[in-house]
Amino acid sequence: MRNVFSETLYECATQDPSIYIVVADISPAGSMGKFRDEYPERFLNVGVAEQSMIGICAGLALKGAQPFAYTIATFSLYRPFEMVRDDLCYQNLPVTVVGMGTSVVYSTLGGTHHTQEDVAIASAIPNMQILAPCDPLEMHLSTLHCAKQKAGPMYLKLGKAGEPVLTKNAEDPFEFGKLRYIRKGTDTCILCYGPIMTMALEIADKLTAQGESVSLISAHTVKPLDRDGVTQALKDHKRVLVIEENAPHGGLGSRVKEIAWDTGANCDLKCFALKDEFIHYYGSYEGLLEAHGLSTDRILATLQET
Amino acid sequence: MNDKTPRNSFNAVAAQERCRAFRRRILDISQQVSALHIGSAYSCTEIVDCIYYGLMKRDEQGNSIDTFLMSKGHGCMIQYVILEDLGVLTRQELDRYCTADGILGCHPDYGNPGIEASTGSLGHGLSMAVGMAYVAKVNRDTGTVYCVLSDGEVQEGSTWEATMMASSFGVSNLVAFIDNNDFQSLGRTSETHPSFYPLREKYEAFGWECAEVDGHDSQAVFDAVTARNGDKPLMVICTTTKGRGVSYMENVPIWHYRSPSPEEYQQAVEELAGALA
Structure with a gap:
């Protein structure tokens, strides 16, 4: 990038x-x-x-x-x-x-x-x-x-160097201020932004393999957030997941929860973010995310528990 | 007044009269509000007057290719009354200073007539002035950027970052002034922060051209700028008196932010009137 x-x-x-x-x-x-x-x-x-x-x-x-x-x-x-x-x-x-x-x-x-x-x-x-x-x-x-x-x-x-291309065949074009569907489904919707999208895509693949119809959205414009787009995504899916590399408060998850409350959404909504902690971990980027509770397996396990 | 004296023919006597009138106008406005930065404005009255009436080049319509930036934003009353005199701000706008239906607050706001940048938080102005001067240089504009700093804000690390960058970028079209009144909230700077001095050597070591003047001597301020070599940014270190012009305000920290009572107002009116006698 x-x-x-x-x-x-x-x-x-x-x-x-x-x-x-x-x-x-x-x-x-x-x-x-x-x-x-x-x-x-x-x-x-x-x-x-x-x-x-x-x-x-x-x-x-x-x-x-x-x-x-x-x-x-x-x-x-x-x-x-x-x-x-x-x-x-x-x-x-x-x-x-x-x-x-x-x-x-x-x-x-x-x-x-x-x-x-x-x-x-x-x-x-x-x-x-x-x-x-x-x-x-x-x-x-x-x-x-x-x-x-x-x-x-x-x-x-900006992330770092070497992120894979994920949006070549995206459903929607890139438009500032609009949610961008990379994939469109009907059961579960994953809202994500930034380099952690690689993990979101992996989760989408696994859920699809389990028979779910999955939407994957790049919320690249975190501010101003596409409120109408989020409202619609909350309406159109049984389950919405927010995955972000941000503190648990004040990020996309918080905003989506606000919108869900304001609009009376009744889907299942789960937010995955970094912990509200400084973690002294000096391994890989993926390892540090995992220490914060963010990995494909952990997120899938959480979904299965509930 | 509207004295659009061309550059290099600065009339110090006219400047003295203008400054007396500006101080009186600020004093009058002080009676409309519970508090204002009167001592800080009086401290740099001659400096800002000299910039607007002596140094900034103007066309027939009064427009200038030069830029003025009040880095010590809390001193902006002097800028406001000068902009009123120049017809850039209206009397009504000044009369509504710090009121719900007005546009002017205690610090200059970008977007208001004649205000080139929002300031008020100290240590921001010099970096912005460096950026402005840099663009002018790249675009081969002939304009000069004038920036007035308080001595207090020269304690900000950000001011020294900008100091280093101005000379490193060679923005010789930047002229800055330190309103060196030796006062901040907790006392005399020379007593609380002796290592703050000397200033001239510090600025020269950072690659600036420097001049030291009496900041209430309009002609000296003007001459210091017009006599510069012009191959480096210029810092004019102006020795000033906080609250200058009203005896009970001079060097008394409480007048940093206070409005005079009716009795104090009357005394100040008389002292200012007598200043020319």
Whole structure:
């Protein structure tokens, strides 16, 4: 996903001179290097100075530029939080804050490098939009959207490298602000976003093998959430599962529960999220997710118990 | 007044008269609200006046290619009354300051007439000013970005990040001012934070051109900017007095955020009137 982001942004920059990228000492690998070499005036490296990164992006946008702030998620959203809130969201500027390696992707780096609450935190700020693509194809389309949109600030969640393509044969096209059916079924619906979609797809496959008709939805636009789409999904399915790599409060699961209550939904609704804990685990990404209770087998086992 | 004196012919006597009138206007507004940042506005009155009337280039219609950013957002009363004088804000808008049907609050809001960025939380303005100046440089615009900082906000780490980046990016079209009034909530900065000084050497070490002036001497502020080399960002360190112009406010921290009583108001009116006598 990271490479697709860089490649797409580079392509956008060749077409649009208002696109800037402001990085905080991140290695300009791949197309990011091309961006730096070919458009040095629009590639700014502030060093390890993330508050300034966001403030400078605000200044660029106030003068008509379309900037991207780019570094590891904890340093693009948490360290300069007040700059994100005041400079970008309060002034409602079209700046994309790219959170690289979001959630617990950097499993071996420990809790200081995790953003297991980023969706909850970014969602809480007025004007902030959130895009969380699930595969390289959605990453490409999300980046194109961010490069053009003028609605306001955006938090773009990026996984790492090497995620598989999952949406090549999706039922729906990618449309900002709309739930996207990757598969359409009638019994169980899985709502998910971001790189953990790989697990959601595996669960969908297993449930299908057990004879269920399963919908799999990419809720790539976590904010503004497609309320009508969620309402309809709650109506159309006997069971709805939300799977996300986010704290158990303030993420997609919380939002779906709110909508379910507000609309009087009567389907079975189950939400699977990270634990409300810092877990000191230094193995693989999948292993850390499992330590949080998120694995295909655990989720399927929970479903069978109930 | 509407004195659109062209650059390089700054009239310090006219500036003194304007500043007296601006202080009086702020004083009058102080009687409409329970509290306002009067001491902070009086501290940088001459600096902001000099930027708007001496330094910012204007066309016939009064529009400027330059940008002004009040990083010490709490001092914005002086900006508001200047924008009123320039016809950018209306008298009614000022009369409705901090009221339910008004548009002006205690800190500048982006989107209001004449306000280029929302400030108020300290340590944000200089980074935004660097970004603005950077775009102007890339676009080969001739505009200058002027930014006024409080000495308190120069304690913010974010200000030093921006300080480093301004010179690293070579934004020589950035001119910043520190309203160095030596006061913050808990006392004199020189007593509570002696290591904060010296400022000039710090900024020079960070690659800025520096000047030190009496921040209430309009001509000195003007000359410091017009005499600069212009190949680096410029920091004008302005020695100022918080609450300048009204004896009981000067260097008294409580006037950071307070409105005078009717008796105090009357005394201040008389002192300001006498300032030109």
